[in-house]
Amino acid sequence: MLSKKTQYAFKALEYLAQQHGKDPVKISNISIHQKIPLKFLENILVELKNAGLLESKKGKGGGYMLKVAPKNINLATVIRIINGPIALLPCVSLNFYEKCKDCNEETCGMRKMMLIARDATLRILEKKTLEDMIKNEV
Amino acid sequence: MLSKKTQYAFKALEYLAQQHGKDPVKISNISIHQKIPLKFLENILVELKNAGLLESKKGKGGGYMLKVAPKNINLATVIRIINGPIALLPCVSLNFYEKCKDCNEETCGMRKMMLIARDATLRILEKKTLEDMIKNEV
DNA sequence: TATATATCCTACCAAATTAGTAGGGATTAA
DNA sequence: TTAATCCCTACTAATTTGGTAGGATATATA
Numbered sequence: 557m558l559s560k561k562t563q564y565a566f567k568a569l570e571y572l573a574q575q576h577g578k579d580p581v582k583i584s585n586i587s588i589h590q591k592i593p594l595k596f597l598e599n600i601l602v603e604l605k606n607a608g609l610l611e612s613k614k615g616k617g618g619g620y621m622l623k624v625a626p627k628n629i630n631l632a633t634v635i636r637i638i639n640g641p642i643a644l645l646p647c648v649s650l651n652f653y654e655k656c657k658d659c660n661e662e663t664c665g666m667r668k669m670m671l672i673a674r675d676a677t678l679r680i681l682e683k684k685t686l687e688d689m690i691k692n693e694v
Numbered sequence: 695m696l697s698k699k700t701q702y703a704f705k706a707l708e709y710l711a712q713q714h715g716k717d718p719v720k721i722s723n724i725s726i727h728q729k730i731p732l733k734f735l736e737n738i739l740v741e742l743k744n745a746g747l748l749e750s751k752k753g754k755g756g757g758y759m760l761k762v763a764p765k766n767i768n769l770a771t772v773i774r775i776i777n778g779p780i781a782l783l784p785c786v787s788l789n790f791y792e793k794c795k796d797c798n799e800e801t802c803g804m805r806k807m808m809l810i811a812r813d814a815t816l817r818i819l820e821k822k823t824l825e826d827m828i829k830n831e832v
Numbered sequence: 833t834a835t836a837t838a839t840c841c842t843a844c845c846a847a848a849t850t851a852g853t854a855g856g857g858a859t860t861a862a
Numbered sequence: 863t864t865a866a867t868c869c870c871t872a873c874t875a876a877t878t879t880g881g882t883a884g885g886a887t888a889t890a891t892a
Contacts (some may be wrong), residue, residue, distance in 0.1 A: 560780045560851065566804050583868075591796045594854055602869065615860030616866050631807055635782075644696045644773075658729045665827040666704050669769055674817045680811045689803040698880065734881055740840065753889030756838045782853070 564592045569634060572610070573686045574627040580612070580619030592644040600638065607637040626690065632681035641654075642681060643674040650678075651654050698776040703738050708744070711764040711824045720755030728791045737832070738776065745775045762825060764828065770819035780819060781812040788816075795817075 561686055583601060587594040604610045611623040622629070632657040635642055636692055646654035647661060648670045660670050661667055705728040713719050713809070721739060726733040739758055743747045749761040773780055774789055784792035785799060786808045799805055 557779055559782065559849090563783070563804075570803065581865095583867095593852065595854080598869075599852090605717070605868095609871050610784045612856080612868060613860080614866085615862090617861065618859090618867050620868085631736055645701070645786075646695070663832040665708065665830040666701075668830045669818075669822050669827055672822070673769075673815055676814045677811055680807075680814045684807050689807055692803040693784045694801040697878090718838095722838090731881065733883080736840075737881090743839095750839060751889080752839045752887080753891090754837045755890070756888090758839085780844085 560675075561596070561600060562635060562659065564565050564590070565604060565634060565638045566631075567592060568600060569609070569622075569629070569686055570690055572620060572622050573629075573690050576626055580617065580621050582619040585619070585692070593615060595642060603637060606633075609633070609637070628687035629686045630682050631684050631686075631689075632641050632678060634686075637680065643669045643670065648674050649676075680691065695735060696773065696777050696783055699734070701770060702728075702735065703742060703776045703828060704769075705730060706735060706738060706744070707767070707824055708758075709748070711767075711828050712761050714760050714764055718755065720757040722743050723757070741775060742772075745773050747771070747775070761826060764824035767824045768820050769824075769827075770816060772824075773819065780815060781808065783808045786812050788812075 568586050570588050571590050572581060574599075583597055584594060586592065586601075587597050600613075601610060605612055605620070608658060609622065609624055609629060610620050612620050635694065641649040641652040643649040643652075645656070645667065646652065647656040647659070647664075647667055655661070656664075656667075659667070695754075705755065706724050709724050710719060711727050721735055722732060724730065725735050725740075730738075735749040739748060743750055743757055743758070747767060748758050750756065750758050770780060779787040779790040780789075781787040783794070783805065783828055784790065786801075793799070794802075794805075797805070804826075
């Protein structure tokens with residue numbers, strides 16, 4: 557399951573995607589509209605900024621903006637930044653790979669199954685973007 | 695990611711699947727062959743038994759056996775027993791559903807995306823079985 | 833019936849992770 | 863210069879994870 561932090565990240569990005577192209581959005585604004593604890597949200601936005609998804613402006617009239625267009629931010633990217641690996645096992649993770657001890661990766665049946673599952677999940681999460689997300693709001 | 699407990703569960707089931715049809719397998723035997731801490735393994739096996747996947751026999755010559763044939767135990771079932779939900783959000787979970795507050799499930803774009811992702815993942819995890827897993831060991 | 837062999841049950845524990853909060857520092861617009 | 867705004871470091875409580883301890887219970891067999 558995604559952590560609450562990751563869910564908050566998506567909620568914040570969703571809001572910023574809706575405001576894309578307009579003025580910077582203040583943290584307090586996002587916090588109120590999306591019901592995210594303000595100080596917790598600060599942490600989240602800094603992480604998304606450091607990862608290159610957002611840019612910020614300080615001082616009056618400042619706030620956060622998307623640095624990348626909504627259609628170019630896929631869901632897998634967001635999950636990896638805030639939540640971590642998408643794969644079910646470290647030994648089948650593309651971005652957080654860890655060798656598993658006591659198991660031969662060439663022959664491990666569990667690994668093969670989890671590879672197939674990972675591919676199926678990623679096929680969706682890497683294709684769907686923030687734009688898809690907000691366009692699907694009815 | 696799957697917890698270590700879930701990975702141990704798969705390792706134990708894999709071993710029991712290989713011994714399917716033969717004599718009961720002792721916990722200590724599984725523990726040694728699959729390198730799982732013995733007392734921790736006890737807990738895991740009891741859970742799998744309570745869920746109906748295993749049966750046990752006490753006393754001399756006793757041990758654990760699969761109650762269900764390997765081809766009838768799919769990976770999603772095992773994950774749900776030991777790890778919990780497979781979906782990325784509680785509000786798209788089939789077996790561990792929870793309503794999300796502050797969000798209309800009919801219109802929520804994030805929910806729609808996570809539903810699609812869940813379906814893709816489940817399509818694999820519900821199709822692949824313990825039999826597939828051990829047949830893929832080379 | 834006694835004994836050895838197994839599983840089963842209840843309880844406990846340390847370390848890591850999650851979900852925040854507190855308080856002030858740095859930067860910028862006006 | 864000052865008010866507004868993001869940024870940084872540190873702390874904390876609650877929960878989850880990954881176990882361990884010790885004995886109770888059931889069973890095969892002599």
